[in-house]
Amino acid sequence: MEKITSFTIDHIKLVPGIYVSRKDTVGKEVITTFDLRLTNPNEEPVMNTAEIHTIEHLAATFLRNHPDFGAKTIYFGPMGCRTGFYLLLAGDYASEDIVPLVTEMFSFISNFEGDVPGASAKDCGNYLDMNLPMAKYVAKKYLTEVLGQITEQQLIYPE
Numbered sequence: 001m002e003k004i005t006s007f008t009i010d011h012i013k014l015v016p017g018i019y020v021s022r023k024d025t026v027g028k029e030v031i032t033t034f035d036l037r038l039t040n041p042n043e044e045p046v047m048n049t050a051e052i053h054t055i056e057h058l059a060a061t062f063l064r065n066h067p068d069f070g071a072k073t074i075y076f077g078p079m080g081c082r083t084g085f086y087l088l089l090a091g092d093y094a095s096e097d098i099v100p101l102v103t104e105m106f107s108f109i110s111n112f113e114g115d116v117p118g119a120s121a122k123d124c125g126n127y128l129d130m131n132l133p134m135a136k137y138v139a140k141k142y143l144t145e146v147l148g149q150i151t152e153q154q155l156i157y158p159e
């Protein structure tokens with residue numbers, strides 16, 4: 001079988017950032033898939049599933065309620081390697097276009113207080129597997145170490 005595009009990225013050179021993973025055309029609409037990379041692949045510890053799960057619930061809630069991007073949000077979910085997330089938006093975007101959105105989203109997560117949306121037995125398949133304090137820690141780290149001072153190298157995949 002052919003090696004799929006996301007396995008052709010050089011994960012040794014890849015650093016935390018926001019990248020366009022791929023663009024797909026469905027009908028007349030372009031769908032942009034973003035790679036929101038939070039940890040340095042194979043260089044630092046990955047996120048644990050509980051904080052990933054909490055970020056997934058909070059980010060999905062944030063995105064679906066967003067006045068500009070709510071209707072454009074196709075999907076938000078974790079990478080199996082636990083180093084980041086995929087965000088799929090309807091529209092043709094560059095990674096720098098969504099720096100404000102991603103900053104707003106991780107600010108929302110880092111400041112979140114109260115019950116995690118959807119964290120109940122009725123709404124989720126593993127609702128006890130949540131860690132809000134670690135989700136907030138991870139979100140704040142991404143905000144301060146990556147999003148607040150993002151460089152060109154962190155917006156375009158390494159050659």
Ligand SMILES: [Zn+2]
Pocket residue numbers: 053057118123124125126127
């Ligand atoms: Zn869940």
